Amino acid sequence: MTDQDTKLPSGRTRIENLEMRGITKRFPGVLASDHVDFDVKSGEVHALLGENGAGKSTLMKILYGLYKPDEGEVFLNGKPVAIASPTDSIDLGIGMIHQHFMLVPTLTVAENVALGLPSSRGFMTDLDVVSKRILELAKIYGLKIDPDAYVWQLSVGQQQRVEIIKALYRGAALLILDEPTAVLTPQEVDELFVIMRQMTKDGHGLIFISHKLHEVVEISHRVTVLRDGRKIGTRPTSEITKQDLANWMVGREVGLTPDRGTVQRGEARLELKDVSCDSDRGTPGLRGVNLEVHSGEILGIAGVSGNGQRELAETIVGLRKTTNGRIILEGGDVAGLSPAELTNRMLSYIPEERMRDGVIREFTVAENLILREHEKAPYSRSGFLDLGEISRHADELIKRFQVKTPSSETLAKNLSGGNIQKIVLAREISRAPRVIIAAQPTRGLDIGATEYVREQLLEQRRLGVAIMLISEDLDEILALSDRIAVLYEGQVMDIVPRAQATPEKLGLLMAGIRSEESLSVVK
Amino acid sequence: MISELLSATVLIGILASGIRLATPYLYAAIGETFGQKSGVLNLGVEGQMLLGSFAAFYVAFNTGSLWLGLLAAILVGAAMGLAMAYVTVNLRAQQGISGIGFYLFGLGMSELLFQILMGTVETAQGFPKVYIPGLSDIPGIGEIFFSQNVLVYGAFLLVPLSSFVLNKTTLGLKIRAVGENPDAADSLGVSVARIRYFTIILGGALSGIAGASLSIALLNVFQQNMTSGLGFIAVALVYFGGWKPLGVLWGALLFSMVNSLQLWIQVLGIPIPSDIAVMMPYVLTILVLIASVSRVRSPSALSKPFERES
Ligand SMILES: Nc1ncnc2c1ncn2[C@@H]1O[C@H](COP(=O)(O)OP(=O)(O)OP(=O)(O)O)[C@@H](O)[C@H]1O
Ligand SMILES: [Mg+2]
Numbered sequence: 001m002t003d004q005d006t007k008l009p010s011g012r013t014r015i016e017n018l019e020m021r022g023i024t025k026r027f028p029g030v031l032a033s034d035h036v037d038f039d040v041k042s043g044e045v046h047a048l049l050g051e052n053g054a055g056k057s058t059l060m061k062i063l064y065g066l067y068k069p070d071e072g073e074v075f076l077n078g079k080p081v082a083i084a085s086p087t088d089s090i091d092l093g094i095g096m097i098h099q100h101f102m103l104v105p106t107l108t109v110a111e112n113v114a115l116g117l118p119s120s121r122g123f124m125t126d127l128d129v130v131s132k133r134i135l136e137l138a139k140i141y142g143l144k145i146d147p148d149a150y151v152w153q154l155s156v157g158q159q160q161r162v163e164i165i166k167a168l169y170r171g172a173a174l175l176i177l178d179e180p181t182a183v184l185t186p187q188e189v190d191e192l193f194v195i196m197r198q199m200t201k202d203g204h205g206l207i208f209i210s211h212k213l214h215e216v217v218e219i220s221h222r223v224t225v226l227r228d229g230r231k232i233g234t235r236p237t238s239e240i241t242k243q244d245l246a247n248w249m250v251g252r253e254v255g256l257t258p259d260r261g262t263v264q265r266g267e268a269r270l271e272l273k274d275v276s277c278d279s280d281r282g283t284p285g286l287r288g289v290n291l292e293v294h295s296g297e298i299l300g301i302a303g304v305s306g307n308g309q310r311e312l313a314e315t316i317v318g319l320r321k322t323t324n325g326r327i328i329l330e331g332g333d334v335a336g337l338s339p340a341e342l343t344n345r346m347l348s349y350i351p352e353e354r355m356r357d358g359v360i361r362e363f364t365v366a367e368n369l370i371l372r373e374h375e376k377a378p379y380s381r382s383g384f385l386d387l388g389e390i391s392r393h394a395d396e397l398i399k400r401f402q403v404k405t406p407s408s409e410t411l412a413k414n415l416s417g418g419n420i421q422k423i424v425l426a427r428e429i430s431r432a433p434r435v436i437i438a439a440q441p442t443r444g445l446d447i448g449a450t451e452y453v454r455e456q457l458l459e460q461r462r463l464g465v466a467i468m469l470i471s472e473d474l475d476e477i478l479a480l481s482d483r484i485a486v487l488y489e490g491q492v493m494d495i496v497p498r499a500q501a502t503p504e505k506l507g508l509l510m511a512g513i514r515s516e517e518s519l520s521v522v523k
Numbered sequence: 524m525i526s527e528l529l530s531a532t533v534l535i536g537i538l539a540s541g542i543r544l545a546t547p548y549l550y551a552a553i554g555e556t557f558g559q560k561s562g563v564l565n566l567g568v569e570g571q572m573l574l575g576s577f578a579a580f581y582v583a584f585n586t587g588s589l590w591l592g593l594l595a596a597i598l599v600g601a602a603m604g605l606a607m608a609y610v611t612v613n614l615r616a617q618q619g620i621s622g623i624g625f626y627l628f629g630l631g632m633s634e635l636l637f638q639i640l641m642g643t644v645e646t647a648q649g650f651p652k653v654y655i656p657g658l659s660d661i662p663g664i665g666e667i668f669f670s671q672n673v674l675v676y677g678a679f680l681l682v683p684l685s686s687f688v689l690n691k692t693t694l695g696l697k698i699r700a701v702g703e704n705p706d707a708a709d710s711l712g713v714s715v716a717r718i719r720y721f722t723i724i725l726g727g728a729l730s731g732i733a734g735a736s737l738s739i740a741l742l743n744v745f746q747q748n749m750t751s752g753l754g755f756i757a758v759a760l761v762y763f764g765g766w767k768p769l770g771v772l773w774g775a776l777l778f779s780m781v782n783s784l785q786l787w788i789q790v791l792g793i794p795i796p797s798d799i800a801v802m803m804p805y806v807l808t809i810l811v812l813i814a815s816v817s818r819v820r821s822p823s824a825l826s827k828p829f830e831r832e833s
Contacts, residue, residue, distance in 0.1 A: 106703050
């Protein structure tokens with residue numbers, strides 16, 4: 001092989017082959033990784049699949065030097081290497097894009113990229129040099145990026161590009177992408193795949209984690225499935241279908257489209273009349289929104305992220321002030337009421353940012369499960385918590401919702417992302433709510449858990465609950481909703497009954513284009 | 524009465540001593556800025572200043588060398604910084620509480636050492652004025668800005684210097700990143716612990732100099748609890764200054780000018796009860812803090828201990 005063949009555009013030598021052998025990692029009460037073998041080659045995308053808590057992130061954090069394995073070795077081009085910290089892995093040419101972004105919002109793109117790297121000017125920063133190199137890399141991979149923009153100004157998709165540039169800049173020959181698509185819009189996913197294909201063509205090795213099977217089928221060359229910390233197997237992607245993958249992963253048949261059944265729609269339980277509010281940046285977040293959610297129906301809210309979805313959920317649940325309009329919950333005006341008062345009116349909320357808004361990370365699972373009801377019997381009497389009752393309640397919900405946790409006394413922060421979501425869901429549904437606001441309820445969930453959450457929402461609908469489902473996943477919206485409202489720049493573009501909704505039609509509305517036939521407003 | 528305050532000589536006097544009195548605020552608050560920028564709240568500044576102040580005076584008094592005195596203050600401050608760093612970085616102690624502990628330690632220790640080693644209040648010759656050739660002859664301006672001692676000049680030079688370090692160097696970039704998102708810095712191989720050790724020790728050393736500036740440059744005595752809350756005001760100045768050296772400079776000047784005015788009111792015998800006059804800087808602290816609430820965002824990781832997940 002000539003030198004040309006083994007070098008990447010960044011000038012670094014390729015990692016022809018990286019192998020992890022017999023990796024084992026124990027956490028208190030959990031065997032997160034159980035003698036796992038895994039390998040990646042130059043020029044391929046190797047997908048890592050598995051249910052929530054299967055140990056995907058753990059295995060990757062070990063490879064990146066964030067966790068120390070209890071057993072096992074890593075071989076790079078056949079030679080054993082020691083990776084004790086991110087510094088070591090970066091030196092070896094390994095980069096990682098984390099499930100939760102690792103950026104400093106108050107710094108610029110160039111500063112984030114330059115952080116921790118030696119400068120060509122000694123102790124002084126060389127941001128102009130860095131910016132130039134960023135633009136060069138951006139050109140090679142067709143990334144649009146402004147090196148001088150502050151990270152807090154960027155959309156999630158743009159932030160991810162910064163993460164990719166950060167890794168490429170450090171000469172990553174092997175890149176770990178831990179659920180990179182979970183927070184992206186479909187268009188952004190397409191853009192990411194273009195970049196990934198270019199990278200493999202150049203000889204990078206990529207590890208791709210996702211719960212979306214169609215993505216795995218589309219982009220990967222090989223798939224490895226983990227279950228409960230153990231490797232189930234590795235296969236070439238060309239030999240398997242989406243349904244095979246789903247069954248293989250969960251270990252049983254899974255239905256990819258839930259059965260909706262028919263439910264009699266009842267009275268309007270939640271009404272928004274001409275509601276407006278501001279966004280975090282002080283610009284209009286919602287502009288005169290009119291919506292109704294009835295008993296026994298799921299109203300889907302579609303839209304590209306950042307068009308008012310967050311503001312909509314937050315105003316309804318009392319976390320954001322309205323600047324205009326009325327919010328009517330079962331006949332009474334509730335605008336301006338506190339979240340606690342809304343809780344008492346049996347409004348439930350499944351927040352989008354579950355790590356931040358859904359659980360208290362430092363509390364146990366049992367404590368998180370009674371956050372809403374902790375002041376009421378049977379969990380507390382005259383100000384004293386009944387710990388026995390609380391733990392019984394927790395054990396019951398853990399069983400019913402199949403939460404993977406060592407015990408009800410485990411801290412929420414030590415659960416995998418999907419299991420944290422199950423805790424929020426268990427808490428919000430088990431209290432027999434009248435209205436549920438569900439924001440991105442299946443984001444980051446594995447297919448088994450997604451199926452379960454969707455079934456639970458449909459079950460609540462059968463019980464006559466009024467549900468507002470906010471989701472960027474059109475498939476989900478189409479699979480669950482009775483009517484679909486499309487948000488665009490803080491306004492409701494249109495409300496379409498399910499029978500008349502097609503992805504194309506919704507797509508146009510999401511882009512702010514009102515076509516002729518959808519002009520007729522459906523109530 | 525007011526006319527007395529407005530005469531040219533008095534005004535120049537107020538301004539000159541205002542500039543001089545800004546010195547301890549500047550050293551202490553800029554040191555604190557480094558710490559807070561990296562995510563560490565050090566409430567022990569006052570204690571570091573007191574011990575530094577004593578060390579400077581004691582060494583200078585006994586050796587006759589002001590520079591050795593200054594060095595002693597730097598070492599004592601840095602040593603207290605080292606201890607603070609160990610407690611907050613390695614032991615991950617709650618920063619506010621440990622800071623108060625270090626304050627009480629400095630307060631008690633400086634008193635104890637003073638009793639054992641000196642016993643009585645002595646005065647000494649402090650750093651002499653250095654007249655900048657040419658500039659110090661300008662009427663008014665010369666006396667206010669260019670006829671000060673070396674520690675005063677140092678304090679004002681520290682402002683652009685620290686601004687430069689924080690904004691234009693790789694070290695400054697690391698400090699800012701560690702204070703905003705230590706996980707991100709860690710994932711790029713930046714040692715959060717090392718950066719925080721550096722800033723806390725630097726802050727300690729600067730607090731030591733702040734203390735020395737009182738005992739061997741401005742007042743030229745050492746007395747028990749002679750800082751009387753100045754170190755805490757310095758912490759408040761960091762908030763007021765929006766975590767920027769230039770902002771800290773304006774805050775320090777505001778306080779030192781009020782202080783100077785208060786002193787001159789007493790000197791001139793203007794009949795305002797001295798208790799009220801002495802209270803002025805503290806009342807001002809409270810007002811300033813109220814005014815600066817939520818004006819700028821503090822570093823996100825401020826006062827949060829860092830720990831890699833496993
Ligand atoms: N720092 C930690 N302390 C204790 N337990 C942990 C820790 N990190 C992970 N775990 C546990 O290890 C297991 C594997 O978690 P991991 O995050 O690797 O799952 P995952 O496959 O990435 O899941 P997801 O798809 O939800 O992101 C889980 O049971 C989790 O609770
Ligand atoms: Mg994960």
